[in-house]
Amino acid sequence: MSLSVDFACKEDVLLVRLVGELDHHEAENLKKEWKSILNQHQVRHVILNLEGLSFMDSSGLGVILGRYKEINALGGEMVICSISPEVKRLFDLSGMFKIMKLVDNEEFALEMLGVAS
């Protein structure tokens, strides 16, 4: 199963929804697309919705951390939502939630970042 990515902008927030499997092979494309969207749109924060992500390995952590650093350097936040227990284990192992916030769903994430839904 490959990865499909959906990007949407709401005010100053970029919503990124990942569906499928994120490994090194898929991470290369995701990085290109994600970087180009961040360059094209004036967004400050990112919400990463992982509801449809059925598999991820450390290559996924790398690409997410890479984008976090970019938006964090400009004062933005990254909020993760709808994560599965399997994927959450990898985030926990690498201490990602020390720097990113985790909420239950997209609605809460938007609310946290002050976007009216």
Place this chain on the structure above:
Amino acid sequence: MKNSMNLEFLSVSQNESFARVTVAAFVSQLDPTMEELTEIKTVVSEAVTNAIIHGYHELPDGKIYISCTINDGEMELMIQDHGEGIADIDEAREPLFTSKPELERSGMGFTIMENFMDKVDVISSPEEGTTVRLIKHLTTNKAYCN
């Protein structure tokens, strides 16, 4: 019951998903839990990705070999390449260490393998390549035997 299988494939990134799905399908005969299957798929993905990126520097003509043996609820996985080899294995196994930060590698590959498996051995020498040996005892099979 003992059973084993061998795989050989080229160092192209499309084979990362092929390798993890194939190993998971083979191990399924031990009736592992979903959590164990996820762990196995993840470590195969980590080791094969290491072989492609670090062993063969993403050149697509290297060969990667996987052998998987299951024996009474124990799984032994060997993932081997004939690539560059690891100069300092202890350093490579440290959490968050990566020799390729410019490629946005997280440096978590070996840490994940150590957390998800019962035993991880790394045998490597420069110019000869790297073999990662992973052992895991599957819980469901123990319960079944009782």
